[in-house]
Amino acid sequence: MKSAFNQIPLHFADRHKTAFSTPDGDKYEFNRLCFGLKNSPKAFQSIAQEVLGDLLHNGALVYIDDVILFTKTIDEQFELLGKVFERFERIHLKFNPSKCQFLTKSCKFLGFVVTPEGILIDKDKSISINEFPVPTDQKQIKCFLGCCNFYRRYIKNFAKRALPLTNLLRKDTPFEWTSETQEAFDDIKKAILNPPVLALPDPFAELQITTDASSRGIGAVLEQKYPNSEHEDPVLSPIIQKIDQNDVSPQVSNYFINGEGLLCHLSKRPARSPRSNTTRKQVCIPHCLKAKILESIHSEYGGHLKFFKTYHRLSENFFWQNMYKDTKNFVRSCTVCLSRKNGFKILPAPHQPVEQSQGPGEMCHIDIFGPLKTTPKDDLQPDETEVKGIVPNPRYNLRARAGNSAY
Numbered sequence: 001m002k003s004a005f006n007q008i009p010l011h012f013a014d015r016h017k018t019a020f021s022t023p024d025g026d027k028y029e030f031n032r033l034c035f036g037l038k039n040s041p042k043a044f045q046s047i048a049q050e051v052l053g054d055l056l057h058n059g060a061l062v063y064i065d066d067v068i069l070f071t072k073t074i075d076e077q078f079e080l081l082g083k084v085f086e087r088f089e090r091i092h093l094k095f096n097p098s099k100c101q102f103l104t105k106s107c108k109f110l111g112f113v114v115t116p117e118g119i120l121i122d123k124d125k126s127i128s129i130n131e132f133p134v135p136t137d138q139k140q141i142k143c144f145l146g147c148c149n150f151y152r153r154y155i156k157n158f159a160k161r162a163l164p165l166t167n168l169l170r171k172d173t174p175f176e177w178t179s180e181t182q183e184a185f186d187d188i189k190k191a192i193l194n195p196p197v198l199a200l201p202d203p204f205a206e207l208q209i210t211t212d213a214s215s216r217g218i219g220a221v222l223e224q225k226y227p228n229s230e231h232e233d234p235v236l237s238p239i240i241q242k243i244d245q246n247d248v249s250p251q252v253s254n255y256f257i258n259g260e261g262l263l264c265h266l267s268k269r270p271a272r273s274p275r276s277n278t279t280r281k282q283v284c285i286p287h288c289l290k291a292k293i294l295e296s297i298h299s300e301y302g303g304h305l306k307f308f309k310t311y312h313r314l315s316e317n318f319f320w321q322n323m324y325k326d327t328k329n330f331v332r333s334c335t336v337c338l339s340r341k342n343g344f345k346i347l348p349a350p351h352q353p354v355e356q357s358q359g360p361g362e363m364c365h366i367d368i369f370g371p372l373k374t375t376p377k378d379d380l381q382p383d384e385t386e387v388k389g390i391v392p393n394p395r396y397n398l399r400a401r402a403g404n405s406a407y
């Protein structure tokens with residue numbers, strides 16, 4: 001907008017609040033909303049929101065004096081533009097044509113570039129971060145981290161990667177620029193220069209929350225599968241391509257496409273298997289199906305078997321890289337298995353007082369235990385209640401006599 005704030009007239013009763021004097025002793029007051037007042041942006045924002053009314057979040061967004069209109073078709077865009085112009089004209093607010101962009105597929109908005117594929121970091125901003133000089137004191141580190149913090153959503157494990165720098169901000173830590181801090185500084189710059197494209201979330205698709213915490217940091221990620229990512233597997237797609245091109249390099253020699261058009265993997269059975277000298281044909285599982293396969297093999301149809309049995313069943317028919325590790329993690333974190341492990345523990349029997357006998361030999365107990373090593377003699381160790389001692393009492397041919405003797 002053209003001199004945005006100055007387009008708003010000030011109420012006569014409030015004009016004295018903007019008064020200022022010149023060195024000559026003259027006093028002036030603003031007749032219109034001026035820059036530099038604490039509540040100018042807020043006042044302008046509320047006016048712009050009021051003007052847009054029902055169009056806000058319904059094809060239009062506004063941040064102070066930046067208005068963005070988004071539609072699916074060009075006709076809708078023209079219709080919306082007409083409405084917006086009419087509303088702003090009604091209250092005599094003017095746009096600056098040199099700052100306006102019409103009918104573009106991508107645009108810069110609040111430091112980001114919005115495109116149909118997703119939201120990107122504004123290249124001009126990332127270049128200025130890349131040119132940031134090596135900090136020489138805490139203030140400069142704060143300044144650098146503040147700039148990067150704006151784009152931290154584009155940097156995986158930002159807190160962890162920036163730790164050597166944030167450590168320098170501690171009060172009792174002397175400022176010492178080491179190779180470790182230089183590495184962290186370069187690493188963050190590099191991550192900002194090569195950012196991923198953040199896709200827009202689909203409100204109707206499934207969302208997944210992943211949380212983690214350690215002594216170094218705490219984090220949570222809200223994830224959603226990007227529609228195209230389900231069809232393209234980063235590991236399998238290159239292999240299929242190589243097979244299509246009749247490539248016979250060792251990386252693809254164990255792979256083939258079976259009669260049903262499925263990518264399969266040939267592998268030897270483990271040495272302890274009864275058919276250890278034979279090979280097995282495993283169907284290659286793409287990344288997006290791993291969890292479903294694990295779920296059905298272990299939980300749905302597997303009866304929550306332990307890791308080795310689950311892995312054995314899985315590896316008979318299926319294959320993917322790191323299947324061993326993934327299966328171990330899956331079984332380890334299975335909530336049903338965890339609840340069983342803790343809920344069905346066999347507790348030791350409670351201790352009971354032994355009834356006191358009246359005289360020696362009146363009452364005794366025999367603990368039967370074993371299996372033990374075979375000895376030349378059969379030993380029987382009764383516990384005598386009265387004297388509370390173990391009386392070793394060797395007996396020959398105990399079994400033979402068992403029918404006739406009290407022992």
Ligand SMILES: [Zn+2]
Pocket residue numbers: 298299304305331334335336337338
């Ligand atoms: Zn389980």
